[in-house]
Amino acid sequence: MPWKYGFKSIKSVVRIRVMDKQPPTSWNQLASHEYGFYANVNPEVDHPRWSQASERSIGEGGLFSAKRIPTQMFNGYGDFVADLYKNMDLRKFY
């Protein structure tokens, strides 16, 4: 799920179950005011505790050579996945 990296998201898939209802998710249960069901980073909407408009990449070069870059919608994978979320208010469904 490369378009979700950086959010409370799936790290590995062990099983896929098809549900008739939206299931509860752990981060949404722990902090529902901060984390929604879809776990998408929307650069246009702030996380309650920080801006999501830009990001600092981790692990490239040293501590002092990092750069802040503008965050892209769907982590830059919009061409492949944006249609999954079409007609959704992405401020509400994140």
Next chain:
Amino acid sequence: MRLTPRGVFWLKVVLHVVFLLPALYLVALVMTDNAGGDPVQYIIHYTGMGAINSLLATLLISPIAKRFKLAALMQTRRLVGLYVFAYALLHIAAFISLDLLFAWGLLFEEVIKRPYILVGAAALIIVTLLALTSPNKIKRKMGKRWQSLHNWIYVVALLAPIHFYWSVKSEIIEPSIYIVLFVGLLFYRRASIKKWLMPN
């Protein structure tokens, strides 16, 4: 038990070691790649905890001095208080330089938009004023006003744990414990706080 001037000297040496070692340990952790997946976040959290723990230690000194009748212990309080300032300064310096990478516009926006950062910034400003007025020369010059300025440490004792509590996502047990500890230390001083807030 009595503290001799020599005893105070060695106690100060020990305190310097106690408060410097964690900073050196952090440097070692970062240099050896043992500071987690995101060392920047690790450094910010670590120095923040350093500041709040030093603050707790500062506020513990006078109750201990009173309880065990060790007036000389008070001579160590400024030293510990300055470590609060030092760790708080490292905390904000790491945030600005390593996390925001000197995006001053973003810093300005964040301070205004996020109440927990505003609370932390307020605490830092107070601690900075206290550190700047800590030399004996300035203390003498300020006379009575020195004590009323330095009573603002009580405000920091509330702001710091609130900043901590507000900055976590869901693990609220640890910050809650700090809030209880600080409120307890303030409650112990309720008489002098009352006198400060209502001088008549």
